[in-house]
Amino acid sequence: MNKTMKQISDNVDCDKSTYHNYTDIYPIFLEQFRDSEFNLFEIGIEQGKSFELWKQYFPLAKIYGMDINTSFIDKRGEVFQGDQSDINDLTKTIAKIGKCKVIIDDGSHVASHQIDTFTYLFDHMLEDNGVFIIEDIECSYWRPETTIYGYTTGDLNIVDYFTKHNHEINSHYNKSYNSLNIKTITYGANCIIITKGNDNDKVYREYKHNDLI
Numbered sequence: 001m002n003k004t005m006k007q008i009s010d011n012v013d014c015d016k017s018t019y020h021n022y023t024d025i026y027p028i029f030l031e032q033f034r035d036s037e038f039n040l041f042e043i044g045i046e047q048g049k050s051f052e053l054w055k056q057y058f059p060l061a062k063i064y065g066m067d068i069n070t071s072f073i074d075k076r077g078e079v080f081q082g083d084q085s086d087i088n089d090l091t092k093t094i095a096k097i098g099k100c101k102v103i104i105d106d107g108s109h110v111a112s113h114q115i116d117t118f119t120y121l122f123d124h125m126l127e128d129n130g131v132f133i134i135e136d137i138e139c140s141y142w143r144p145e146t147t148i149y150g151y152t153t154g155d156l157n158i159v160d161y162f163t164k165h166n167h168e169i170n171s172h173y174n175k176s177y178n179s180l181n182i183k184t185i186t187y188g189a190n191c192i193i194i195t196k197g198n199d200n201d202k203v204y205r206e207y208k209h210n211d212l213i
Contacts, residue, residue, distance in 0.1 A: 008056045014049040025188045029131045039097055043084050044106035045070050064097050085113045090120055099127045108149050109136040111156035122180050128198040135191050162192060175213055
């Protein structure tokens with residue numbers, strides 16, 4: 001019997017379970033890929049505990065990462081040194097890895113970085129039907145002059161930002177445009193999970209109540 005994500009996380013002392021409660025939420029979206037071959041990419045590796053978590057939870061996946069201070073090669077993947085706030089580093093990483101089914105942003109936790117990273121990687125790196133997770137949205141509630149990892153958190157609130165995407169998901173019914181083809185947005189404690197649609201979601205279907213909009 002496969003170990004649960006929480007059991008694996010606890011065993012490797014990863015804070016996705018020991019501090020956060022992510023391991024109660026993530027399997028709802030990620031268990032479907034458990035025995036699949038795909039690429040996973042996580043920003044923010046530090047000691048590599050989450051890297052080990054993903055290796056054990058997804059035994060057939062390639063595990064990749066990017067960290068501002070760390071790089072290493074593993075038989076199951078690789079971590080590249082880079083800064084998520086630098087579009088050139090993101091572009092270089094995409095060129096090395098290619099498309100990914102799962103992307104996790106556990107990087108700087110600064111809302112402006114999270115928004116820019118999501119917009120770019122969701123469009124250019126995430127596969128159709130993939131899952132994008134933004135962790136540690138707590139910093140959006142801190143005082144704007146607060147610093148973390150050398151960055152000022154600022155005035156942006158990522159939860160408020162995503163309200164515009166809530167309406168884009170309903171573009172079929174409100175005459176807006178879902179430019180990123182977002183399928184769903186789920187808000188969990190200290191995280192946002194966004195899924196990507198496929199070509200079928202892009203098909204225009206005449207809305208029978210257009211005259212009421």
